[in-house]
Amino acid sequence: MQLTFTDSPLDHAGLKRSDPDWIADQMADPAAKAVLFAGGDLALDERGDPMIVPARRTRLLPLKPPGLVFLGLQNGAPWFAGALQRGVAEKGPDFRITAMQAEPALACVFGRARSLLQWHGRRKHCSNCGAENALADGGAKLVCPSCGTEHFPRVDPSVIMLCWSGEKCVLGRQASWPQGMYATLAGFMEPGETIEQACARETMEEIHRPVLSATYVASQPWPFPSTLMIGLTAEIEPGDLIPDDDLEDARWFTRDEVRALYDSELARWAPKHFSISRLLIERWLAGEV
Numbered sequence: 001m002q003l004t005f006t007d008s009p010l011d012h013a014g015l016k017r018s019d020p021d022w023i024a025d026q027m028a029d030p031a032a033k034a035v036l037f038a039g040g041d042l043a044l045d046e047r048g049d050p051m052i053v054p055a056r057r058t059r060l061l062p063l064k065p066p067g068l069v070f071l072g073l074q075n076g077a078p079w080f081a082g083a084l085q086r087g088v089a090e091k092g093p094d095f096r097i098t099a100m101q102a103e104p105a106l107a108c109v110f111g112r113a114r115s116l117l118q119w120h121g122r123r124k125h126c127s128n129c130g131a132e133n134a135l136a137d138g139g140a141k142l143v144c145p146s147c148g149t150e151h152f153p154r155v156d157p158s159v160i161m162l163c164w165s166g167e168k169c170v171l172g173r174q175a176s177w178p179q180g181m182y183a184t185l186a187g188f189m190e191p192g193e194t195i196e197q198a199c200a201r202e203t204m205e206e207i208h209r210p211v212l213s214a215t216y217v218a219s220q221p222w223p224f225p226s227t228l229m230i231g232l233t234a235e236i237e238p239g240d241l242i243p244d245d246d247l248e249d250a251r252w253f254t255r256d257e258v259r260a261l262y263d264s265e266l267a268r269w270a271p272k273h274f275s276i277s278r279l280l281i282e283r284w285l286a287g288e289v
């Protein structure tokens with residue numbers, strides 16, 4: 001099971017992209033493609049497919065600032081991304097659906113594009129002095145021409161953990177989720193803590209149980225808008241759970257109960273390959289903790 005967004009074919013060309021002439025050459029390359037967004041979702045072409053066009057053709061299209069951003073090279077062929085002005089093209093389905101249905105390499109390209117474009121959409125001005133930022137490194141950073149501050153795309157690390165004790169695990173649900181849906185606990189890391197400390201703190205905050213030990217399993221870029229999910233399994237002290245306010249419920253599950261939960265309509269909402277939560281659950285079901 002290859003986790004979505006984790007097997008990117010893109011070479012970010014970090015040693016070359018600071019050269020504006022090199023970026024211009026990539027944009028002029030006949031093989032260069034650009035994926036275009038309408039808001040947070042992909043734009044659709046006339047046939048209803050994701051709008052992927054030759055990068056050179058985007059000169060004629062009304063793009064939001066800063067225009068095209070460079071994503072990387074796939075087997076030497078450049079990829080770019082741009083956000084269309086509102087109303088120019090039809091929006092595709094919710095980005096989660098698009099990413100679930102895309103072939104794995106393309107889902108990675110779409111995910112990196114979404115994270116970068118969402119960041120650019122919120123960083124037009126320098127957070128230090130308010131001047132308008134200038135694009136640098138093909139969009140891999142912004143530089144303030146007034147005070148010189150460099151701004152780098154934001155990534156928010158988040159711990160996500162399958163908590164277990166004995167033969168049971170803990171899953172929780174938020175009120176906004178589909179009826180009956182339960183998943184692993186998760187939360188953003190805070191400054192000054194290790195991954196293990198964040199896992200212990202979040203587990204204590206969310207269900208009021210202490211973590212005995214935590215083991216790193218895998219990570220997943222999560223472009224909503226730009227989180228890095230750090231997946232762990234955590235053995236916790238058994239006992240009563242007290243769900244935090246942001247959880248509607250949290251409870252202990254046996255393996256049979258978890259299998260029943262995911263052998264249902266919910267499986268389509270969260271297919272096995274799509275989320276690290278599901279990967280952690282599947283590993284636990286298989287006895288791999």
Ligand SMILES: [Zn+2]
Nearest residue numbers: 126129144147
């Ligand atoms: Zn500034």
